[in-house]
Amino acid sequence: MDREMAIEVRDLVKRFGSFTANDRLTFDVYKGEIFGFLGANGAGKTTAMRILCGLSRPTSGRVTVAGIDSGNPEAIKRRIGYMSQRFSLYEDLTVNENLELYGGIYGMTMKEIRQRREELLQRLSFTGYCETLIQALPLGLRQKLAFAVAVFHEPEIVFLDEPTSGVDPVTRRQFWEMIYETASRGMTVFVTTHYMDEAEYCDRITIMSEGRIVALDSPSALREQHGTASVEELFVKIARPKNTNS
């Protein structure tokens, strides 16, 4: 199978002093797929994601994102989108102003911004809210909008850092529909999550434990390999750090 690569990671190591946060990670993310990144807190997910986003440099190893080497983070940053686990829109600005801000930061012209904004708001049936301050929006809408903002400049890859933490099940469902829709348009989605049911929605998942990748395949293949009924069971079986027990 020779698919186009969105992200290539070879022997990525990241150390903080004597602590190894990422230990020889090697994986590929294909173009247009939804790639799930799973792991307990402290497993090294965020560190790896920060390196992929150009926020931090690997200690050793080779990382290529959207065809660009991690030695050139500025060029990477222009080609990706990012949504943090914390709500990242400006609450004292309106929907329009937030879109104009992020569009502007990513170098879009005012014309492009207006055009794409119309499309976007229509698709989300948001048209009535253009001039509404974010703080006046219901939580579910805000979360959807945050995602829409992250992909507003049509990046090649979008990184979602636990995008649905603290969101109700209905909104989560709608949120994943948006992710599917985005991926179907050819955008690569790299998502970290700790909801195991969400992992089932991904094309492929990788599970990290103590800085290493302990599993990497499609959810169904992994379930089969390990003989578990769900990803949750699988996760408990292989990703639990050896020194903690509950």
Next chain:
Amino acid sequence: MKRFMAFVRKEFLHIFRDVRTLIILFGIPATQILIFGYAVRTDLKNASIAVLDNAHDDVSNDLILKLEASDFFTISNRLNSYDDIDATFKKGKIKAVVIFPEDLAALLTRDGHATVSIIADASEPNTASLVTGYTSGILNDYSAALTKHITTGLPVISPEVRMYFNPNLESHFMFVPGVITLILIMVSALMTSVAIVREKESGTMEVLLVSPLKPWQIIVGKVAPYFFLSLVNIIVILLMAWFVFKLPVRGSIALLIAECMLYILMGLSFGILISTIVDKMENAIIITFMVLLLPGLLLSGFIFPIENMPKVYDYLSAILPPRWFIEIIRPIMIKGAGFVYVWKETLILAGMTLFLIVLSARKFKVRLEESSG
């Protein structure tokens, strides 16, 4: 550049949409000027004074009547000895004591000259100088009237003025430079540190860092609006001082503004430095208050003259940028001094600013690399 402008625009939107920020930016300078301005009164009415009449002759009686008759004074105490003076002042109601020497009339006729002492409570420096001024005026009028009657010689009653508590009246007219010093710290250091920390707190900083904006663009974009607003603030303060209190800037306005810009830069870099250290807005506020604002208020010479402080505080205040800034703008504004008179202080302030810029830039870089989750 376009990316940068989109970001700066957003920063202005934050400022103009937040009532509290606007109050701090424009309400506080205006009220401070008014409060300090009116606390420094320029007129005198019915000030309580005491007299110590050692003469008990025609001249002293006449003078006491004249003082009493003026609208400026009320003689509320008649003292019997020098020993009463200190106690009277300590009670605090008396603004000044006028002391007539023994044989006042006799001295005048014999020598043609006598001295009346005026001791003023200079813990309120402004009132003190007004009281002594008006009293001297009344004495001079009287002696002028006397000279018309006596043709031989020139009998003059000369007032001898002594300031009690604060002999050199240093805080006079200090309030405008002082208010500028404090306001600029509030706007530049306090508000920028809060604005940056707010982005950290809300998580938007992370998103900005992942964006193509370079870290320095983010920081400069955050502080640029405050630099601009600080300048607007200075102009508002100067205009108010001029129109409401008729306090002119005697020196060069361009020099004054340039020095203010330097000081604003200092404040901004201090704000950035704080924002790299703390993660919570409250902490940013507390640190700015404790490290810059409060010492700036107490030790910079704004309220208490540095000359009157114990040496330790003098040294302590030497590490505070506000102290040097006050020493720069006070002579420019009040004495009309040029750059030659303040270049040393300017150099010190510039050095401090450079130090803060370098330190905050370094800290900021370190923070970027270290923050991992």
